[in-house]
Amino acid sequence: MSILTTRGLEIDRERVALSLGRNPILVTALNAVIGYEKGAEIAKSAYAQYRRVIDVAREMTDLDEGTLLRLFDPLALTGGRGER
Numbered sequence: 001m002s003i004l005t006t007r008g009l010e011i012d013r014e015r016v017a018l019s020l021g022r023n024p025i026l027v028t029a030l031n032a033v034i035g036y037e038k039g040a041e042i043a044k045s046a047y048a049q050y051r052r053v054i055d056v057a058r059e060m061t062d063l064d065e066g067t068l069l070r071l072f073d074p075l076a077l078t079g080g081r082g083e084r
Helices: 013-021 024-029 036-049 053-060 065-071 074-078
Strands: none
Touching: 024 036, 024 053, 036 053, 053 065
C-alpha cells in the first residue's frame, strides 16, 4: 500500500483563481442583489463564452467593480480564513 503525500507540491494560484472565476456557482452571490433570473442569465453567458463570471456580471449589471469584488470574494463566500 502506498502513502499519498502533498510534500513538495506547489499550488498554481493563477490556475486556481482562473478556474474559480469561471465557476457559474459564483452567481449565487449576486442573486440577492440582482435576482435569480438575471443571475442565471449571467451564469449561462459566462459558461457558454468560457469567461470569468465577474467579467460578464460587470457587462450585464450596473454594479461597480468594488461591489462585484466584494460579492465574489471566495473567502467571504466560504467563510474561510485561508491565506491570500
